[in-house]
Amino acid sequence: MKVLIVDDEGPAxxxxxxxxxxxxxxxxxxxxxxxxxxxxAVPELxxxxxxxxxRMPGLSGIETAHHLNALRRxxxxxxxxxxxxxxxxxxxxxxxxxxxxxVRRSRLEAALEHASRLAGTALTALAESPNVxxxxxxxxxxxxxxxxxxxxxxxxxxxxxxxYVAVHHAGGENLIDESLKSLEAEFAGTFVRxxxxxxxxxxxxxxxxKTAEGKTRVVLRGNPQDDDxxxxxxxxxxxxxxxxxxxx
Numbered sequence: 001m002k003v004l005i006v007d008d009e010g011p012a013x014x015x016x017x018x019x020x021x022x023x024x025x026x027x028x029x030x031x032x033x034x035x036x037x038x039x040x041a042v043p044e045l046x047x048x049x050x051x052x053x054x055r056m057p058g059l060s061g062i063e064t065a066h067h068l069n070a071l072r073r074x075x076x077x078x079x080x081x082x083x084x085x086x087x088x089x090x091x092x093x094x095x096x097x098x099x100x101x102x103v104r105r106s107r108l109e110a111a112l113e114h115a116s117r118l119a120g121t122a123l124t125a126l127a128e129s130p131n132v133x134x135x136x137x138x139x140x141x142x143x144x145x146x147x148x149x150x151x152x153x154x155x156x157x158x159x160x161x162x163x164y165v166a167v168h169h170a171g172g173e174n175l176i177d178e179s180l181k182s183l184e185a186e187f188a189g190t191f192v193r194x195x196x197x198x199x200x201x202x203x204x205x206x207x208x209x210k211t212a213e214g215k216t217r218v219v220l221r222g223n224p225q226d227d228d229x230x231x232x233x234x235x236x237x238x239x240x241x242x243x244x245x246x247x248x
Contacts, residue, residue: 004047035059076115141174160197195234
């Protein structure tokens with residue numbers, strides 16, 4: 001089983017590597033010092049198991065795990081951390097194991113053994129409906145076999161697109177395999193539903209305007225070319241959109 005180690009502290013990575021290399025049936029294939037490096041490395045190294053620290057600068061381990069779940073064949077995640085209050089969040093991020101620092105060989109070996117027993121299909125099933133506990137700072141699109149992180153701060157709108165959601169953002173448009181319902185629940189503080197098929201970022205709304213047909217439409221900042229019907233507000237949502245704009 002191939003193992004990738006992710007931790008922002010060099011001594012912690014060295015300790016984990018020593019344990020992994022001393023264990024039979026496991027192969028150390030690389031290391032990363034933060035979540036972004038891990039996301040870039042996994043499609044290249046194809047590890048079966050990722051040993052992932054939770055508290056890291058930039059992307060937290062929990063957010064990194066959620067993004068790794070977007071891969072066609074996600075690796076098993078075993079969290080390594082000094083903070084046991086993250087246990088519930090870790091398992092909601094579909095962690096297979098949870099090991100407290102300082103890491104004991106026996107505990108890590110048991111977690112690796114448990115992770116190695118899960119086939120790829122089982123891991124994919126675990127990843128299908130992630131229950132996000134902490135609000136993410138990014139959403140993740142799968143572009144071929146790589147992952148592209150899209151900062152939430154850059155997102156203009158989320159729109160239903162058949163069985164996917166189209167993310168319209170400052171850098172373009174990507175499809176993500178999530179539901180509008182789950183996105184609305186997670187980002188309720190910053191996005192508002194304008195009709196059953198679209199959420200828009202409240203702070204990206206330039207104005208509301210009336211169409212020639214008398215309907216109300218959202219005008220988004222930096223998005224003047226978007227003149228289709230996607231940003232029309234359904235009558236049942238107009239009052240809530242106006243209320244959110246007043247409170248923005």
